Amino acid sequence: MPEAHALRQPDTLIHARWIADVDTCTLLAQHAVAVRAGRIVDILPSALARERYTPHDNVELGTHLLIPGLINLHTHAAMSLMRGLADDLPLKTWLEQHIWPAEATHVSSQFVRDGTRLACAEMLKSGITCFNDMYFFPDAAAAAVAETGMRAVLGIIAIDFPSRYASDIEDYLTKGLAICERWQHDPRIHFSLAPHAPYTVGDSGFERIRTLAAQLELPIHLHIHETREELESHRARYGCSPLYRLERLGLLGPQTIGVHGVHVDAADLERLARHGCHIAHCPTSNLKLASGIAPITAMLELGINVGLGSDGAASNNRLDLLQEMRLASLLAKGVSGHADSIPAWEALRMATLHGAKALGLETEIGSIRIGKLADLCAIDMERLELAPCFDPISHLVHCVSRDDVSHVWVEGKCCVSDRILTQIDVASLKNSARLWQNRIRSSLKIVS
Amino acid sequence: MPEAHALRQPDTLIHARWIADVDTCTLLAQHAVAVRAGRIVDILPSALARERYTPHDNVELGTHLLIPGLINLHTHAAMSLMRGLADDLPLKTWLEQHIWPAEATHVSSQFVRDGTRLACAEMLKSGITCFNDMYFFPDAAAAAVAETGMRAVLGIIAIDFPSRYASDIEDYLTKGLAICERWQHDPRIHFSLAPHAPYTVGDSGFERIRTLAAQLELPIHLHIHETREELESHRARYGCSPLYRLERLGLLGPQTIGVHGVHVDAADLERLARHGCHIAHCPTSNLKLASGIAPITAMLELGINVGLGSDGAASNNRLDLLQEMRLASLLAKGVSGHADSIPAWEALRMATLHGAKALGLETEIGSIRIGKLADLCAIDMERLELAPCFDPISHLVHCVSRDDVSHVWVEGKCCVSDRILTQIDVASLKNSARLWQNRIRSSLKIVS
Structure with a gap:
């Protein structure tokens, strides 16, 4: 009997002043979340939790708001x-003139590992537990993600340009699929197909990706309609808008995450809505x-699911x-x-539940709900700077800084505790950033 | 001889990794600023400063960027x-429905003192050394400013509504002028005339203010062209745009700081430019x-001086x-x-030098220059989160958080040291904010 009881005990019990339930848009006051084996197993008033549970770790957050881990789409x-x-x-x-030449000179497996590690550290400290990534050498990114304790959806990138990573679309896909297979058993590492954009991927590449997405049941992550210039050159080359072409190629569906969507007319919006596509808004x-400025209000009126992205740090x-919420x-x-x-x-839902939905992960993450994974912030x-406080959620959006993020858990594991990264050596990260800074700066001096 | 030398010694010598010279848009590396009696007396390479000076306080900021104190316009x-x-x-x-009723119930001398003290603490921690204020009970605001060590330009507010502070325009002005006289010897407290807005002040009030501004050589600080609705109702009442009316009343000139300026047409812009008015942009x-969104690019093209404001915390x-810079x-x-x-x-100049110019204080503050007051951040x-760093000024605008502000000096006095407020009791401020929160919340419950 004592053993059976012990088995049911949570690993961690987190008591918070407020818990944000983004499923119902309600705030629970003085509640606790019980976590066992990486999952949320109970949500109940703190007083009751104290009677019922004797957890391994008890975390008291008497002045804190607990929200789902943020999802960088x-x-x-x-x-x-x-x-x-x-x-x-x-x-x-x-x-x-800047990014592509610098990438051509510097991007390598080591660059991606170091850069992704730096990004993971920054994101975790900012309350982000999951990110949707698109870059070269996703194997190196996966290693950094695994090491830092984050969750990520890594893009099997495909682009009609050779790079130091791959030579052509087929090479990009072959390498990406092998990496996907290599990491398939890691519960925190997921994959998508990531054709860069309609202006950098030809029809045959998109057809191949459509087939793979259906076979492997993977999301498709691509840039769409970002600049006016891009639309004009696409129209000159293909005689139609990128979204029209993507629709014709069968690339639009509920597995599709279109990034930016800044310049979209009524027909484009209707197309996105009809196919159940998602938008990653990067304001x-x-x-x-x-x-x-992307027409987000119009998208929301049409029922398009919109999540939030930071885009790259460059x-x-x-x-x-x-x-991005603010x-x-x-x-x-x-x-x-x-x-x-x-x-x-709504802003908080965009940064959590809507991002999870876009990634096809809404049954696992995106809200604080019994049965979901304990990705928490x-x-x-x-x-x-936050006093007085009349409405914690309004404060979260309009007032809070990332420096107010105190604790972050990914699958129940505490990655940030009292503002300190628990899994990451910050000094070595800073050293590596300094080394890359010097290398990049030297190469730019040579170029200019 | 030793005495003469000692007299020339600075009170404080601040060594910084970089110093931002906003007058010339150049960055000085490994330089020091020498401060004596509240003024900048030297700017020179750190190595030379170490040879030349033996200051009372030596501050080593080996990884820091020193900028002029920010000016909240x-x-x-x-x-x-x-x-x-x-x-x-x-x-x-x-x-x-919300702010005015809450103000009618709660705003008092004590409210203004407590609220201004809280705002000063927040602003100092954010690197703001001077703010341009408009509110009731400026006497209480002045007391809070004096106590916290900040610099402020306090508005002699005037509005055609009675409040708990004053009954009519004449009463507002009489009270304000008495307060202005009371504080005239405080070097950190300055005054402006602050008619609230064209839609809340009648012609006779503006005429009185024009005369006073000329007599007392004070800036005029007022809201202009903030919303479309306000323009329409003004046009219905006065048959012209607010700026047209202000021009006719003689209220536009290089002493005028118009706040917002969101809805301004070509004629309004030309009017602002012609009279040398300043804009407080509150994005x-x-x-x-x-x-x-205010047409700032168009204003800058016309040579209009634009500073930055946060507006009130509500x-x-x-x-x-x-x-606001970002x-x-x-x-x-x-x-x-x-x-x-x-x-x-340009963003940094807006938040410093251009703000100083708008307030008529550009010979005293707004840049790090020998002879100016030592208002520094x-x-x-x-x-x-700031690694790597290719350009410190670009990082300042696009990357830095207010939590990266480590030290702030006002007139040579250190108000923030290693992120800690030196003059302000934070616990008592939080208590007072909590008390007002409870009072305001209770009164709202009664109303609703």
Whole structure:
């Protein structure tokens, strides 16, 4: 009898001042979450939890808001090593004259491992537990993810350009599929097919990807309709809009995550809605590269599922979903003229549940619910800058900084405790960033 | 001889990894700033400074960027006690149904003192050394400013509504002028005339203010062209745009700081430029209240001087100029379609030198220059989230959080040291915020 009871005891019991239930948009006060073997096994009033459970770890968060771990629906994690490399430049110049040449010189398996490790550290400290990635050498990214304790969906990248990683679409896919197989038993590492964009992948590549996505039941992660220039050149080359072409090629469906979607007309929006596609909204990146402002309010009205992405650190320059939540909410209000556009709960759902839904992971992550994995983030609401507090969720969106994130768990494992990364050696990360900075800076001096 | 030498010794010598010279947009590496009697007396290479000076305090900031103290060109500091009180609502509803009723019930001298003290603490921690304020009971605000060690320009508020502070325009002005006289010898407390807005002040009030501004040589600080609705009702009542009316009344000139300026047509812009008016750009507040996006790029092209404001904490909800710098830069890029719009140095100048110029204080503050007052802010660039760093100023705008602010000096006095407020009791501030939170919440429950 004592043994049976002990078996039912949680590994961790987390008591919080507030718990955000994003499924129902309600706030639970003075409740606790019980975690066993990486999953949420109970959610109940703290007083009751104290009577019922004698957990291995008891975490008291008396001034904190507990939310689901944030989900970064679009990034190029390894690009953190190019953070702020060439700011204040338009997308085309930025890509063609700075980012692509730097990538051609430096991107290697080691670069991706170091860069992804740096990005994971930054994201974990910001309350992000899962990210949807697209970059070269996904094997190295997987190793960094495994090492840092995060969860990720890694893109099997495919692009019609040779790189130091692969030579052509078929090579990209072959390598990516082998990596996918290698990591298939890691519960925190998932995969998607990631054709870069309609302007960098030809019809035959997309057809191959459509077939693979159906066979392997993988999401498709690609950039769409980011800049006006891109639409014009696509129209000149293919005689139609990228989304029209993707539809014709059978690439649009509930497995499709379109990133950006800045320049979409009524027909494009209707197309996205009809096929149940998801949008990864990257408000900071879209402004910084002068791409524009995505019509999110119109998308939401059509029932399109919208999650939030930071994009890579080279075009943001923060991997910070709290910033993206705030900016998404602010921009929607300012552009629509309606101050109730993307209210606080909606912004939080975009950064959690809607991201999970886009990735096909909504039964496992995205909300604090019994049976789901314990991917959690605690925010300390006690700072002077957050006083007074009339509504914790509104504060979360409009007031909280990533520096208020105090604890983060991924699958029940504490990765950030009292603002300290538990799995990651910060000094060695900083050293590696400094080495890459010097290398990149030297090569730029040679080029310029 | 030793005495003469000792007299020339600085009180404080601040060595920094980088110093931002916003006058020339250049970065000084490994330099030091010498401060004596509240003023900058030397700027020189650190190595030389170590030979030349034996200061009373020597501050080593080996990984830091030293910038001029940030200048918040528009706020209602005491409203920090209403932070997040009624989010996700449009300006009219927000003001008429929430903020004004709460103000009518609660705003008192004590409210303003407690609220301003809280705001000063938040602003100092964020690197803000000077703010341009508009609120009731400026005497209480002055006391809070004096106590916390900040610098402020306090508005002699005037509005055609009675409040718990004053009964009519004449009463507002009489009280304000007496307060101005009372504080005239405090070097850190300055005053402006602050008619609330064209839609809340009649012609006779504006005429009186024009005369006073000329007599007393004070800036005029007022809201202009914030919402479309406000323009329409003004046009219905006065048959013209607010700026047209202000021009006719003689209110426009180089002493005028117009706040918001969201909805301004070509004639309005030309009017602002012709009269040498300044704009306090409040990008977060303008989005949050769904007012819109001010045409800053067009203003800059016309040579209009633009500074940055947080607005009050009830419509932001952060008093954080680093956020406003980032958002001003991002919005300008996204809206203009030019990624080089408001580059990093320009954003920093808006938050420092341009703010000082608007306030008529550019000979005293706004840049790190020999002879100016030592209002300074140091940012620690060493955090993981800021690695790598190719350009410190770009990082300042796109990457840095207010939590990276490590030291702040106002007139040579260290108000923030290693992220700790030196002059302010944080626990007592939190207690007072909690008391007001409970009072405001109770009164709202009674109303609703």
